[in-house]
Amino acid sequence: MDTLNRIKELERLIIQAKKSYYSFTDDTDEQQLTDAEFDLLEEELRQLDPNNVVLRQVGYEDTLNSITNKIKVTHTIPMLSMDKVKKKEDLLSWFNNKIDSGLITDYQLVVEPKVDGVSGDLLYSNTKFQYAATRGNGRIGLKIDTNLIKNTIKSTIPIKGSEIHIRGEFYIPKSYNLKKERDDYEPLRNLCAGALKRKEPIEINKYIEFIPYNIIGTDITFDKEIEKLELLRKTKYPDIQYFITKDITHVWEYFEEYEKSLRNKWSFESDGLVVVFNSINTQKIIVQEFGDTDHHHKYAIAIKPKSVGAWSTIRDVEFNVSRNGRIVPVAIMYPVQIGSVMVSRATLNNMSFVKENNIQLYDKVFCNRTNDVIPDIVKVIHTTKSKEVTIEKCPSCGTKLVEKGVDYICPNHLNCPAQIVNKFLHWFTSNDIKHIGPSSIDKLIHGGNFSSLWQLYAMNQNDLMCVIEKYCNISKDTDTMKEFIRLFEKSKDQTEQDIIGKYGIPTIGIKMLKKMNIYTLNDLIKYKDLSYMSSDVAVEKNICIWLNQDPRNFDDLFSLIKYIDPKKKVDKNIKKKLFCITGALDNLSRNDAIKEIENKYPNYEYSNTVTKDVSILYIGNDATNTSKYKTAVKYNIPIIEYKSI
DNA sequence: TCCGCTTGCCGAGGAGCACT
DNA sequence: AGTGCTCCTCGGCAAGCGGA
Numbered sequence: 001m002d003t004l005n006r007i008k009e010l011e012r013l014i015i016q017a018k019k020s021y022y023s024f025t026d027d028t029d030e031q032q033l034t035d036a037e038f039d040l041l042e043e044e045l046r047q048l049d050p051n052n053v054v055l056r057q058v059g060y061e062d063t064l065n066s067i068t069n070k071i072k073v074t075h076t077i078p079m080l081s082m083d084k085v086k087k088k089e090d091l092l093s094w095f096n097n098k099i100d101s102g103l104i105t106d107y108q109l110v111v112e113p114k115v116d117g118v119s120g121d122l123l124y125s126n127t128k129f130q131y132a133a134t135r136g137n138g139r140i141g142l143k144i145d146t147n148l149i150k151n152t153i154k155s156t157i158p159i160k161g162s163e164i165h166i167r168g169e170f171y172i173p174k175s176y177n178l179k180k181e182r183d184d185y186e187p188l189r190n191l192c193a194g195a196l197k198r199k200e201p202i203e204i205n206k207y208i209e210f211i212p213y214n215i216i217g218t219d220i221t222f223d224k225e226i227e228k229l230e231l232l233r234k235t236k237y238p239d240i241q242y243f244i245t246k247d248i249t250h251v252w253e254y255f256e257e258y259e260k261s262l263r264n265k266w267s268f269e270s271d272g273l274v275v276v277f278n279s280i281n282t283q284k285i286i287v288q289e290f291g292d293t294d295h296h297h298k299y300a301i302a303i304k305p306k307s308v309g310a311w312s313t314i315r316d317v318e319f320n321v322s323r324n325g326r327i328v329p330v331a332i333m334y335p336v337q338i339g340s341v342m343v344s345r346a347t348l349n350n351m352s353f354v355k356e357n358n359i360q361l362y363d364k365v366f367c368n369r370t371n372d373v374i375p376d377i378v379k380v381i382h383t384t385k386s387k388e389v390t391i392e393k394c395p396s397c398g399t400k401l402v403e404k405g406v407d408y409i410c411p412n413h414l415n416c417p418a419q420i421v422n423k424f425l426h427w428f429t430s431n432d433i434k435h436i437g438p439s440s441i442d443k444l445i446h447g448g449n450f451s452s453l454w455q456l457y458a459m460n461q462n463d464l465m466c467v468i469e470k471y472c473n474i475s476k477d478t479d480t481m482k483e484f485i486r487l488f489e490k491s492k493d494q495t496e497q498d499i500i501g502k503y504g505i506p507t508i509g510i511k512m513l514k515k516m517n518i519y520t521l522n523d524l525i526k527y528k529d530l531s532y533m534s535s536d537v538a539v540e541k542n543i544c545i546w547l548n549q550d551p552r553n554f555d556d557l558f559s560l561i562k563y564i565d566p567k568k569k570v571d572k573n574i575k576k577k578l579f580c581i582t583g584a585l586d587n588l589s590r591n592d593a594i595k596e597i598e599n600k601y602p603n604y605e606y607s608n609t610v611t612k613d614v615s616i617l618y619i620g621n622d623a624t625n626t627s628k629y630k631t632a633v634k635y636n637i638p639i640i641e642y643k644s645i
Numbered sequence: 646t647c648c649g650c651t652t653g654c655c656g657a658g659g660a661g662c663a664c665t
Numbered sequence: 666a667g668t669g670c671t672c673c674t675c676g677g678c679a680a681g682c683g684g685a
Binding site: 187189190191193194195197198199320322323324326328330341342343344345346347348349350369373374375376426435473474475478479480506507508509511512 | 647648649650651652653654655656657658659660661
Binding site: 081084116117118119134135136142187189190192193194196197271347349350353369370371372373374376405406407434435436437438439440472473480507537538539 | 673675677678683684
């Protein structure tokens with residue numbers, strides 16, 4: 001068998017093994033591979049084809065979505081988005097801010113179009129095409145079926161290197177629309193995104209083009225940004241026209257030229273210009289000196305044109321209830337065409353926003369789409385019919401609303417159906433559990449009388465499937481059900497910290513927990529102490545409020561963790577935390593108590609004595625006179641009654 | 646500036662359902 | 666068994682607000 005066939009064979013075996021590992025059929029005919037056998041297959045494939053897509057998939061479980069047949073791909077270098085400016089002075093301050101640091105000697109800037117399409121990453125290995133992937137969330141994208149865009153993809157490029165990533169934009173040229181009447185113009189970006197998701201190509205797929213703007217690869221380095229663009233010309237993909245200057249004011253003049261005429265001349269739709277320092281060394285200096293944010297580099301910026309808008313009238317105001325009870329007003333407008341889409345809704349953020357901007361029902365409003373995406377009301381004119389927007393009761397449960405900061409809040413946090421639905425939804429989305437959306441959750445909660453997430457985790461798999469089948473209209477034998485169950489099971493495999501972070505305590509996400517060194521419920525409960533109500537640290541106060549608001553808050557999270565039982569999954573990076581015990585415990589020996597705690601909290605370790613390093617002191621009866629207790633008080637170490645765990 | 650939280654429109658396709 | 670309609674969900678493009 002030749003190498004190529006063996007590679008195909010290995011791909012097939014590995015994918016199949018991953019699939020059967022995660023399917024829940026009783027298909028005993030199929031022989032299951034042992035882990036070792038599986039590893040051997042992977043190793044062999046790695047030898048033959050180090051960059052094979054099958055090896056790059058995110059863990060076994062994310063390999064293949066059985067419904068869409070999409071494979072996840074990790075971007076080892078994230079595909080970041082870009083910071084934006086709209087005004088000349090903002091562009092100047094971005095530039096001057098860098099120059100004023102005194103570290104930059106090369107002022108050259110490269111200006112290029114920001115093509116409005118779907119971002120993509122093409123991987124080439126030793127000149128041969130391997131795969132194309134979407135940007136996804138910047139870190140994990142989806143593989144694109146390149147059968148859909150056979151004409152678009154060049155199978156080889158004359159650039160050597162074992163791993164060459166070509167980054168650019170998939171787009172449909174404007175000429176596609178120009179053949180039509182203006183009223184029939186189609187939204188090209190959406191159309192392109194849709195076409196890339198198809199199972200079978202259609203006519204429109206032939207129009208899709210790819211224009212590269214960045215190249216990242218092993219064994220290649222550049223001194224200048226434009227060297228990348230010049231090298232990319234060799235790929236025979238369409239090339240980006242760029243403008244180069246040392247003078248930032250010329251950049252703005254070029255932008256004005258862009259708005260006036262260039263934009264119309266180009267064959268693709270664009271949503272602004274990209275400005276980047278030409279010298280790669282300068283880029284590096286900026287990264288070192290100014291860092292990166294989560295989303296973008298600071299050595300590049302996008303200049304965005306004013307967004308287009310249109311007039312409409314608010315015909316209604318809808319009130320959404322968020323998972324934390326915040327009331328969010330949304331303007332419902334008579335549908336109006338903006339660009340190539342119809343807009344009928346725009347958020348009004350909160351009731352203070354409505355009042356401060358004097359927005360009323362039946363007002364005439366000018367609606368933008370910020371950066372041509374999100375509808376946004378920017379001008380308001382009252383009419384004779386205009387009427388003040390008011391709300392007193394929760395639209396979901398009827399509870400009287402209370403004012404809190406800029407928001408109106410429904411205080412019925414535990415029983416308000418809308419809040420429960422959104423809590424479920426937040427958990428499902430943050431855990432990447434798919435196929436159960438708002439509507440299904442609504443039916444689950446109303447029909448099935450569910451009110452807490454732990455109730456789902458307390459069920460066995462078959463009962464869960466029955467419930468989902470009954471209330472969410474998904475039959476047991478469908479791919480959707482299998483995929484849902486797979487993802488649901490996967491959600492059990494995470495640390496206690498992950499669970500707390502995703503659970504949705506107001507203002508507390510995973511990053512915040514890490515910052516605060518909260519790993520477990522044990523770390524969390526210490527904030528129940530009412531002294532944190534006056535804490536200067538807002539998040540401490542928030543946790544304190546949440547814990548004391550209603551004891552059922554904690555009980556609910558506690559039950560969820562109990563049923564998920566995350567003790568198997570311990571983050572190895574966590575330094576063990578020390579705990580100590582003092583005082584007599586009812587019906588329990590000291591040793592049993594230690595075992596119990598260590599079992600429950602695998603990152604906790606018993607310490608004989610109370611030192612500064614001890615994180616928690618558990619106390620039993622009559623413990624307040626012990627020296628351990630006094631030392632703990634002295635060092636400000638949290639003291640918790642053993643009973644409370 | 647970071648983090649959490651909230652918002653909209655579009656096309657593709659899975660799945661249920663009523664009807665032939 | 667096949668067809669068309671409808672509901673639902675996903676993933677593509679994202680930004681703005683508020684608090685610290």
